[in-house]
Amino acid sequence: MLNRYRFVLVMATLLLMVLSLASFAQDTEMDRDAMIAVWERFDKELWQGWNFDIVEEILADDFVMHSWGYPPQNREAYVAGWIVGSSITFPEYTMDHHILLMDGDYLVVDDNWGGVFENEFNGQPPTGEEVRVNGVEIYRFEEGKIAELWVLYDATPFMLQMGFMPSEDEILPDVPWDIALGEATTTAEENKMMVAGLGDLLNAHDIPGHFSGFADDAVIHDIGADLTVDEAVEMLIDIQTNFPDHKAIDITYFAEGDLVVYTFTLTFVEDQVLVGGVNVDRIEDGKIVEEWWLYDSLGLNQQLAELASEDS
Secondary structure (H helix, E strand, O other), X not given: OHHHHHHHHHHHHHHHHHHHHHHHHHHHHHHHHHHHHHHHHHHHHHHOOOOHHHHHHHEEEEEEEEEOOEEEEEHHHHHHHHHHHHHHHOOOOEXXXXXXXXXXXXXXXXXXEEEXXXXXXXXXXXXXXXXXXXXXXXXEEEOOEEEEEEEEEOHHHHHHHHOOOOOOOOOOOOOOOOOOOOOXXXXXXXXXXXXXXXXXXXXXXXHHHHHOOEXXXXXXXXXXXXXXXXXXXXXXXHHHHHOOOXXXXXXXXXXXXXXEEEEEEEXXXXXXXXXXXXXXXXXXXXXXXEEEEEEOHHHHHHHXXXXXXXXX
């Protein structure tokens, strides 16, 4: 009889554990859905609907926005400078973006943003032409609101299209990236570790070792051009020759499915030049088959020019 009671007690305990795990999974899924719901309100109601009444509902009181070339912006400065400012310069702007992945409290989005340049911007007269730029946005959620946002895009295509930088070449709007989250034979954590290991090799200036983690037919999407692995190797060897002490620091990884997104800061010339960057890797059978490069080329060129003028 005692053994029967013990058996019933054990089975009841196991049942409670299963129910608890199921409840935890549902709560996690609800949290994920809640994050998406807040982001969709941010996108559709605030950015595209200009409903500023919801700002305090979806952005935390201590919200901070980070972007290359700008100091951190608090909630009020971000809304006034970025959302209101964009609505004035590009009254009919559109946003073509979608969620790349979710990792813990973070949501990563690729973004193709722009519209017709209709009103003056920082003293630059309107061109009446379409302006579009690609970028990556990373959202951190806390207590049901967006607490932190990183808006990462290369300002060079933007400045060229706006007419701030003269060019003899035809300047075309950026085309949206074709990135879609898929399934992987390896876990997100395994993919993170693999990409991090390849990054360590690159920081150790082992360029062939770094690219040994790429498929032979991998495609690297640089700003304005697609590269083969051999072409990417040649480019990085050239960078290594000109900047022998360059390295990546402050690296943060996000992963889900077959994608890994990581942000970093590149240092050049004994840490005198700092450049933000973000890469997106698509992984198949343990190898990188596609990689997108995005970095602050405008900031890089400006800092190198300043350094050259100081040396002259």
